[in-house]
Amino acid sequence: MRALLRTLSPLLGLALAAVGVILVIEVVTAWVRPASSGLVVPWPAWQLVLSELTWSDRPVKVVSICVAVVGLLLLLIALLARRHDVALTAPTPEMTVATSPQVLARLVGRTVRASDDVAAATVSASARTVVVRAEGWPDPDGSFRGLTDTVRGRVSTLLDELPLARRPRISVSTRGRKEPR
Amino acid sequence: MSTTDAPADGSTVAAPPRRVLRGSRRAVARSARVDRIWLGLLGFVLLAAGTLAALLGYGVFGAGRAARPLLDPLIVDALRAQQQLWRWVAIAAGVVLVVLGLWWAVRSLRPERRPDLLLDESEDSTLLVTAGAVAEAVTDRTAALPGVGRARARMVGSPGTPALRLTVWVTDDADVADVCRRLETEIVAEARRALGLAHLPVAVRLELDSVTRAPRVA
Numbered sequence: 030m031r032a033l034l035r036t037l038s039p040l041l042g043l044a045l046a047a048v049g050v051i052l053v054i055e056v057v058t059a060w061v062r063p064a065s066s067g068l069v070v071p072w073p074a075w076q077l078v079l080s081e082l083t084w085s086d087r088p089v090k091v092v093s094i095c096v097a098v099v100g101l102l103l104l105l106i107a108l109l110a111r112r113h114d115v116a117l118t119a120p121t122p123e124m125t126v127a128t129s130p131q132v133l134a135r136l137v138g139r140t141v142r143a144s145d146d147v148a149a150a151t152v153s154a155s156a157r158t159v160v161v162r163a164e165g166w167p168d169p170d171g172s173f174r175g176l177t178d179t180v181r182g183r184v185s186t187l188l189d190e191l192p193l194a195r196r197p198r199i200s201v202s203t204r205g206r207k208e209p210r
Numbered sequence: 211m212s213t214t215d216a217p218a219d220g221s222t223v224a225a226p227p228r229r230v231l232r233g234s235r236r237a238v239a240r241s242a243r244v245d246r247i248w249l250g251l252l253g254f255v256l257l258a259a260g261t262l263a264a265l266l267g268y269g270v271f272g273a274g275r276a277a278r279p280l281l282d283p284l285i286v287d288a289l290r291a292q293q294q295l296w297r298w299v300a301i302a303a304g305v306v307l308v309v310l311g312l313w314w315a316v317r318s319l320r321p322e323r324r325p326d327l328l329l330d331e332s333e334d335s336t337l338l339v340t341a342g343a344v345a346e347a348v349t350d351r352t353a354a355l356p357g358v359g360r361a362r363a364r365m366v367g368s369p370g371t372p373a374l375r376l377t378v379w380v381t382d383d384a385d386v387a388d389v390c391r392r393l394e395t396e397i398v399a400e401a402r403r404a405l406g407l408a409h410l411p412v413a414v415r416l417e418l419d420s421v422t423r424a425p426r427v428a
Contacts, residue, residue: 128416
């Protein structure tokens with residue numbers, strides 16, 4: 030999302046500047062030569078069209094909705110382009126240590142998959158939560174309590190070892206495997 | 211340079227000023243705050259304009275308003291009544307758009323600053339350490355630490371308030387807390403001493419060196 034922000038920002042800045050240049054050119058041209066039909070923009074023709082269109086016409090509604098959707102997308106990009114770092118405790122106040130949620134997820138995934146009880150696992154992580162979806166084999170009574178406890182214990186031990194500034198909440202869900210162990 | 215010299219006798223240094231603490235947080239990555247604010251504002255304006263125009267078209271504000279032309283004769287008459295004034299307003303709006311747009315584009319495209327460190331300046335000599343030299347030295351020293359696969363350092367900030375950004379790829383068996391401690395005591399402290407700086411904000415970003423799968427079968 031930040032790459033999109035970095036790409037869009039200069040393009041939109043240049044677009045705004047272009048609109049400003051065209052506005053100044055057209056106003057000055059119309060002022061100096063009132064009989065002209067526009068230097069870059071054929072504004073007399075546009076004026077005629079805009080005078081005939083009403084707000085309830087279909088093209089106007091379509092363009093309005095498109096503008097609103099583009100605005101919503103830009104707003105979402107701006108809101109979602111923040112950094113999602115996982116903060117770690119630093120040895121001194123002059124130092125800031127951080128890592129990405131992907132690194133935390135990879136560490137957790139590697140730890141969980143190293144267990145013999147786990148056949149497969151997917152992990153998503155953020156600074157607040159670590160979500161593990163593990164596949165394994167049920168206990169003799171048919172429940173997955175053993176698998177859940179194993180996964181939760183391993184993740185908890187790993188989080189204790191990491192110098193995280195804030196300990197994320199652990200969420201574990203389990204699924205059974207039909208194949209024999 | 212506003213940074214103060216480190217005490218030569220190794221006495222305790224006072225707590226880092228607030229700007230140093232801010233500097234380490236800012237050095238984590240290049241800030242995108244201004245881009246996000248401008249993009250958010252533009253998005254909000256477009257969303258509000260589009261929504262209001264659509265609501266107007268669907269008759270939410272009355273069927274009479276929806277049937278009026280886009281270029282309302284009432285508005286055209288009002289503009290024509292004060293033609294001189296509105297011409298100047300339009301020119302001013304255009305100039306503001308040009309200045310803002312160019313400022314935004316240039317700011318977005320401008321590369322991040324890498325400040326050189328001015329250690330000493332007299333009438334006939336100047337002692338300057340380039341940002342590249344500092345970065346290279348710190349990179350080499352960091353990469354040699356146990357538990358570190360590779361490293362990349364970069365000077366960021368301004369010449370008055372320089373900061374160090376360190377990206378460290380730790381190995382699978384690394385003790386992350388120990389790596390951080392060694393970075394502070396062996397790398398950053400040495401850099402401060404060598405550069406004669408009392409404070410040097412540091413932002414460390416930890417990555418995993420490589421994906422290695424633990425064996426499932428012994």
